[in-house]
Amino acid sequence: MTRPVILIVGAGPGVSGSVARLFAREGYDVGLLGVDAEQLGALGAELEAAGANGQAAVVDVTDVETTTEVITAMGEVFGSIDVVHFNPSAFREQDPLELTVADLLEDVALGVGALLTAVQAARPFMGAGGRVTVTGSMAADQPWHRAASLGVQKAGVRNLVHSLDTTLRPDGIRAVSVTVRGTLGREGAFTPDRVAEAIWDAVHQDPDDWQSEVPYSG
Known part of the structure; x- marks a missing residue:
């Protein structure tokens, strides 16, 4: 029996791992698509130990042509893609008077635009029952200046x-976007493992009561 497949865009050691x-x-x-070969290798070894077949590629997901080719x-x-999970975002410590238009557009290309690339490339391999998930954040509503x-x-x-x-x-x-309403940490309700469980639950929502945003408040 064919195993289902998840494609993780922006794979690394945190929530995506x-x-x-x-x-x-x-x-x-x-x-796995990520930018750090060492991290991808370590994660791939863990997945293999868990019995999963894996594919990994080091790629800048803002490069539309290369990312499309890789996906x-x-x-x-794999033959199919059942879930696309999108994780990347850019953290740039600049307030609105320091941030340039070019820098803003560069960050949006990663944290938003790359989702378009990933879904458009994965779509030919997705069928009914397929899911797209995104690691969201309370920064959408309560941004830090x-x-x-x-x-x-x-x-x-x-x-x-x-x-x-x-x-x-x-x-x-x-x-679905899972909006994490808390700060990630090594202990408590906002560990990467707990957020991953919230993403799993969001993927397995009842389709008749589907919500395209699910808050996770711990």
């Missing part, structure tokens, strides 16, 4: 998820 490990334990094969190649190897571009990214990606969900729904594919 926890998502990868959780889905692997639940029987998924995993595709297409992974889709062809010293990281002004992050709030714009998180508000923008949440808005894009709503549009993706409406667009994909007729084909039985749904999209």
Whole structure:
């Protein structure tokens, strides 16, 4: 029987790594796109130990052509993509009087635009029941002025998820942003593992009561 597949865009040691490990334990094969070869290698080894088949690629996801080629190649190897999880964002400590338009657009290209690239590339391999998930943040509603571009990214990606969900729904594919209303830490309700569980739950919502934004408040 063919195993389901999750593609993780922006894979690393935090929430995305926890998502990868959780889905692997639940029987998924995993595709990883990230920027750090060492981190991808370590995560890939963990997934293999958990019994998952994996594909990993070091790629700048703001490079539309290369990212599209990589996702297409992974889709062809796996045969299908059941879940796309989007995690990247840019943290730039600049307030609105320091932030330049060029810097803002560069950050939005990563934290919002790359979601378009990922979904458009994965779509030919997704069928009814497919899901798109995004790691959201309370910064969408309560931005810290010293990281002004992050709030714009998180508000923008949440808005894009709503549009993706409406667009994909007729084909039985749904999209959801999990808005993390707390600060990630090593202990307590906001560990990466706990957030990953919230993302798992969001993927497995009842389609008849689907919400394209799910808050996680711990």
